Amino acid sequence: MQLKNELQRIVGKDFVADGLGERYLYSFDMTENPPREPMMVVMPGSVEEIQAILHLANETRTPVVPFVTGQNVGGLTIPQVDGAVIIDLKRMDRILEVDSEAMYVVVEPGVTFGHLRKYLDENHPDLRYTFPLASPYASVLANALLQGLCDLSSRHGAMGDFINGLEAVLPTGELIRAGSGILGDGYWFSRYPLPDLVGLFSGWQGMTGIVTKIALQLWPRPEFSEHLALFTFGERETVDILKKMGCLQIIDDAICLSIPIIKMLIGVEYPVELYKGEPDYGTLISISGNTETEIKDKIQQIERIVNEAKVQDSRHLLATWDVVIKLMGEQAMEWVDFPSDAFKILTEFDGLTWVGTYIHPKHWAEALTRGRKIVEKYEFELLAFLKVMKGMHFSEFKFIIRFPKDQETLQRIRRCNEELFEMVLDLKALPYKTPVWAAKRLHDRIDPGFLELMKRIKQTLDPNGIMNPGRWGL
Amino acid sequence: MTVEKSVIEDWLHRCIRCSNCKYIFRDYTPSCPSGEKFRFETYYASGRIGIAQAIHRGEIEWDESLLKPLFACTTCGSCEVQCLAPHSEHIVEMIEEVRYHAVQALGALPEHKKFKDRILETHNPYGADHHNQQMKEIHDLPDSAELVYFIGCTSNYREIEIRDATISLLKKAGVEFTVVDEWCCGSPLLRTGQREPVMNLGTHNIQAFYDTGAKQVVTSCSGCYKTLKEDYAKIGMKHDVNIVHLTQLLEELLGSGKLKVKDAGSIGSITYHDPCHLGKHMGVYEVPREVISRLHVDLIEMSDSRENSWCCGAGGGAKAAYNDWSIETAEKRIQHARAVSVDTIVSACPFCKRNLKETSDEIEVLDISELADGLINS
Numbered sequence: 001m002q003l004k005n006e007l008q009r010i011v012g013k014d015f016v017a018d019g020l021g022e023r024y025l026y027s028f029d030m031t032e033n034p035p036r037e038p039m040m041v042v043m044p045g046s047v048e049e050i051q052a053i054l055h056l057a058n059e060t061r062t063p064v065v066p067f068v069t070g071q072n073v074g075g076l077t078i079p080q081v082d083g084a085v086i087i088d089l090k091r092m093d094r095i096l097e098v099d100s101e102a103m104y105v106v107v108e109p110g111v112t113f114g115h116l117r118k119y120l121d122e123n124h125p126d127l128r129y130t131f132p133l134a135s136p137y138a139s140v141l142a143n144a145l146l147q148g149l150c151d152l153s154s155r156h157g158a159m160g161d162f163i164n165g166l167e168a169v170l171p172t173g174e175l176i177r178a179g180s181g182i183l184g185d186g187y188w189f190s191r192y193p194l195p196d197l198v199g200l201f202s203g204w205q206g207m208t209g210i211v212t213k214i215a216l217q218l219w220p221r222p223e224f225s226e227h228l229a230l231f232t233f234g235e236r237e238t239v240d241i242l243k244k245m246g247c248l249q250i251i252d253d254a255i256c257l258s259i260p261i262i263k264m265l266i267g268v269e270y271p272v273e274l275y276k277g278e279p280d281y282g283t284l285i286s287i288s289g290n291t292e293t294e295i296k297d298k299i300q301q302i303e304r305i306v307n308e309a310k311v312q313d314s315r316h317l318l319a320t321w322d323v324v325i326k327l328m329g330e331q332a333m334e335w336v337d338f339p340s341d342a343f344k345i346l347t348e349f350d351g352l353t354w355v356g357t358y359i360h361p362k363h364w365a366e367a368l369t370r371g372r373k374i375v376e377k378y379e380f381e382l383l384a385f386l387k388v389m390k391g392m393h394f395s396e397f398k399f400i401i402r403f404p405k406d407q408e409t410l411q412r413i414r415r416c417n418e419e420l421f422e423m424v425l426d427l428k429a430l431p432y433k434t435p436v437w438a439a440k441r442l443h444d445r446i447d448p449g450f451l452e453l454m455k456r457i458k459q460t461l462d463p464n465g466i467m468n469p470g471r472w473g474l
Numbered sequence: 475m476t477v478e479k480s481v482i483e484d485w486l487h488r489c490i491r492c493s494n495c496k497y498i499f500r501d502y503t504p505s506c507p508s509g510e511k512f513r514f515e516t517y518y519a520s521g522r523i524g525i526a527q528a529i530h531r532g533e534i535e536w537d538e539s540l541l542k543p544l545f546a547c548t549t550c551g552s553c554e555v556q557c558l559a560p561h562s563e564h565i566v567e568m569i570e571e572v573r574y575h576a577v578q579a580l581g582a583l584p585e586h587k588k589f590k591d592r593i594l595e596t597h598n599p600y601g602a603d604h605h606n607q608q609m610k611e612i613h614d615l616p617d618s619a620e621l622v623y624f625i626g627c628t629s630n631y632r633e634i635e636i637r638d639a640t641i642s643l644l645k646k647a648g649v650e651f652t653v654v655d656e657w658c659c660g661s662p663l664l665r666t667g668q669r670e671p672v673m674n675l676g677t678h679n680i681q682a683f684y685d686t687g688a689k690q691v692v693t694s695c696s697g698c699y700k701t702l703k704e705d706y707a708k709i710g711m712k713h714d715v716n717i718v719h720l721t722q723l724l725e726e727l728l729g730s731g732k733l734k735v736k737d738a739g740s741i742g743s744i745t746y747h748d749p750c751h752l753g754k755h756m757g758v759y760e761v762p763r764e765v766i767s768r769l770h771v772d773l774i775e776m777s778d779s780r781e782n783s784w785c786c787g788a789g790g791g792a793k794a795a796y797n798d799w800s801i802e803t804a805e806k807r808i809q810h811a812r813a814v815s816v817d818t819i820v821s822a823c824p825f826c827k828r829n830l831k832e833t834s835d836e837i838e839v840l841d842i843s844e845l846a847d848g849l850i851n852s
Binding site: 014015017018019020021022024025026029030041043069070071088090091112114115117118135136137138338341343344346347348349350351352404405406 | 486487488489490491492493494496497499500501502512513514515516520521524525527528533534537539540542543544558559560
């Protein structure tokens with residue numbers, strides 16, 4: 001075990017593990033993606049240790065897979081080859097800098113949404129970051145690099161858009177920076193005007209290096225905010241309202257959820273079923289402003305759109321958050337305050353999955369309609385999720401499935417997800433947090449030049465192919 | 475003894491490893507002493523559940539390397555408090571069950587086997603000579619009484635001030651009570667996967683209670699309290715003796731005026747450390763605080779208290795097998811006490827007192843029995 005000894009020399013004996021328990025637990029994630037055991041797990045505590053690990057990996061041609069806080073999806077931390085070393089980054093968990101003037105934060109990989117939230121509340125109450133419907137302990141850095149979404153996505157887009165810059169260790173061990181942080185610490189204010197080398201790491205699923213610091217945009221915490229719940233009937237009708245609201249450019253966030261998710265939030269137990277006469281969708285809408293008048297004006301604009309829709313179907317209903325609190329209790333306030341608190345509704349079993357996509361607005365209704373039929377065919381709960389993104393340019397769309405990982409259900413899940421994936425590919429949607437099986441199917445549908453460029457970049461940065469080999473189906 | 479009902483089987487397809495068990499909900503400070511120390515996913519509750527499920531499903535076979543992740547855990551139950559999933563209340567049970575299977579497959583950890591052997595030989599984990607008969611003579615206790623004081627091995631053979639303070643308090647209250655020829659309650663064995671002898675120990679103890687005509691048993695040990703009150707029934711030893719913790723009896727005695735607090739005297743500022751077996755496992759948080767309040771002592775709470783309190787590090791067999799880490803865990807709790815600038819940290823469990831005392835220099839460590847005895851009139 002020369003490699004183990006060398007890794008222990010770098011990080012210390014306590015931070016290298018190759019026991020059966022570690023090999024097993026790091027071999028799978030919460031999704032249906034097939035497991036594969038790593039050879040061992042190493043837990044560096046500094047940039048220098050990461051550099052030394054990657055030097056060693058290059059020398060020994062050892063595949064490495066980055067891993068942070070453990071709530072992984074899409075099989076993204078499952079090694080695709082034998083003999084891999086997982087690099088668990090959770091020890092690197094410092095918030096390094098908050099610039100309240102340029103409004104950004106610089107964090108290490110192990111900083112979670114919960115920790116960032118607490119830090120800002122205590123030290124910079126006038127600033128906010130954005131939070132996803134994910135565990136409070138998901139890595140802020142990983143979610144940004146994977147271009148995830150959050151509770152300001154309807155306004156600002158995917159988290160990948162919030163990256164001002166980053167520091168990374170290349171697969172060959174060199175330390176580099178991208179974004180305005182190349183000027184030095186204290187200057188992570190922008191990603192441009194520069195060749196956008198953040199793109200060498202954003203969306204690459206850890207194939208091009210290990211990002212050790214990331215600078216992310218923060219926003220002023222508005223003085224006034226309000227939340228609304230919109231209950232609607234019919235896919236076409238629902239997305240028509242969403243598109244009109246999105247085009248107003250006044251919404252911080254709008255998440256359209258099929259009604260069983262709303263019922264789960266109220267506390268309805270598994271399996272959540274649909275009943276005749278219930279609305280099909282509930283959309284949670286967040287708005288903010290600098291004055292009460294601004295809030296009132298925004299609400300009036302939303303009401304106007306809903307009232308127009310009610311001419312066609314009077315059952316559509318826009319409810320104030322006071323009404324929602326009466327329905328769901330005080331926890332409704334906590335969910336809008338910190339959406340991660342609501343993640344508990346997805347922790348029913350040991351399995352959770354989705355085929356997540358970013359999709360063109362013209363296909364939203366069809367995606368919801370066709371997806372619903374597929375999910376119903378496979379007899380899973382109807383948990384559709386559609387979030388208006390970046391001022392109506394696109395949406396994030398998925399059907400979430402919570403499931404027990406018994407063999408029969410796993411097979412059924414795989415078939416269901418494959419069918420959902422083919423459906424969204426037909427609708428020219430792009431998968432996100434893409435598992436390898438889905439990436440391979442994507443290859444046949446996209447510009448071959450793009451794939452060729454990815455391969456060339458990968459070869460240039462990682463000549464020995466040690467960084468997360470096999471990811472993206474390459 | 476076999477495991478008749480498998481809690482691992484009941485929750486075989488739960489836990490997506492969301493990490494809620496790792497931190498205090500909405501506070502985001504660490505909640506798991508083991509995970510905080512060892513950091514690999516295997517050392518959090520979700521990791522132990524994953525291993526237990528994998529063994530149960532036959533996905534992995536027993537291997538020596540699994541022992542440390544499974545046993546380097548104080549079973550403090552903080553994971554159960556923080557977990558928001560349906561299986562949350564059963565995490566410690568799952569850990570104790572998988573430890574049982576580990577012992578069946580690979581044998582007990584040597585440090586744990588040592589105290590099991592002593593229990594089998596001397597009926598206490600310290601190998602001490604039984605002296606409850608002498609205690610009866612020294613304190614002139616009757617053969618039968620409606621109240622039995624179950625001293626517990628650690629109070630009886632190590633932290634004897636707790637035993638003496640408790641007996642003193644019961645005498646001050648004028649309560650008729652006695653002690654029995656008690657055997658180890660079995661808690662150290664249940665926590666470390668060595669279940670077989672527990673039925674014999676429990677049967678003896680229950681019979682001893684009945685032989686005295688006891689209607690109520692009071693114990694000053696939180697581990698004994700949980701075992702006598704909850705675990706015996708879970709493993710099929712049902713009884714109708716009312717088990718109470720000393721704090722619960724003190725609250726009653728102070729409330730009824732049978733115990734009277736001294737008019738004067740101050741011990742400075744104190745904080746209260748919730749024993750895991752009393753708090754997280756049995757839900758007794760307010761009673762000790764009520765007792766402290768009735769003693770006219772100002773209580774300053776640590777930042778992590780009640781269900782979010784940091785474990786003292788002594789439980790679950792951790793002190794015997796992983797003493798350095800156990801002490802490190804206690805040191806962190808003492809730091810919490812230091813942060814609120816108190817003179818004394820009070821707990822309600824001999825294990826907590828023992829471990830906190832080992833690491834505390836300037837802050838005095840007392841059991842609530844000692845605190846009360848010092849402040850109550852003769």
